[in-house]
Amino acid sequence: MRTRGAVLVANIITGLALGFVVTNIGFGDYTELNRMFTFRDPRMLYAFAGAVAIIVVVFAVVGVRRTAGRIHGGVIPGAVLFGTGWAISGGCPAIPIIQVASGYLPALVTIAGVMVGMWLCRWANARFFQLDRGSCGL
Numbered sequence: 745m746r747t748r749g750a751v752l753v754a755n756i757i758t759g760l761a762l763g764f765v766v767t768n769i770g771f772g773d774y775t776e777l778n779r780m781f782t783f784r785d786p787r788m789l790y791a792f793a794g795a796v797a798i799i800v801v802v803f804a805v806v807g808v809r810r811t812a813g814r815i816h817g818g819v820i821p822g823a824v825l826f827g828t829g830w831a832i833s834g835g836c837p838a839i840p841i842i843q844v845a846s847g848y849l850p851a852l853v854t855i856a857g858v859m860v861g862m863w864l865c866r867w868a869n870a871r872f873f874q875l876d877r878g879s880c881g882l
C-alpha cells in the first residue's frame with residue numbers, strides 16, 4: 745500500500761538523485777550551458793539527444809501514445825520565450841534551483857524572474873488572450 749509519506753520520501757530521493765546527476769553532467773553550470781547554446785561544445789547537446797533517445801524508447805515500451813489535437817496559439821511564442829530565457833539566464837525553471845543548492849546565489853534572480861513571468865503570463869492570458877489552459881496550468 746502506498747502512503748503519502750512513502751510517496752514523499754520517494755519523490756525527495758528521486759529529486760536529489762536527479763539534481764546530483766544534472767549537476768555532475770554540467771547542466772547547473774552557466775558556462776557549460778553557454779557553450780552548448782553557442783555551439784562551442786557539443787557535449788551537452790549529446791546529453792540532450794541521449795535523454796530524448798532514452799525517453800522515446802521508454803515511451804515505446806510503456807505504450808505512451810500522443811492524442812490527436814491542435815496546437816494553440818501560445819505554444820510557438822511560449823517556446824521561443826522559454827528558449828530565449830534559458831539561453832540568457834543559463835537555466836530552465838529547474839536548473840536555478842540546482843544552482844542555488846550548489847551555492848550559485850545569482851540564480852535567485854532567475855527564480856524571481858520565473859515567478860514574475862508566470863504571474864505576467866496568467867495576467868496577460870486572462871486580460872488579452874483567453875487561451876485554453878489545457879495541461880499547461882496557466
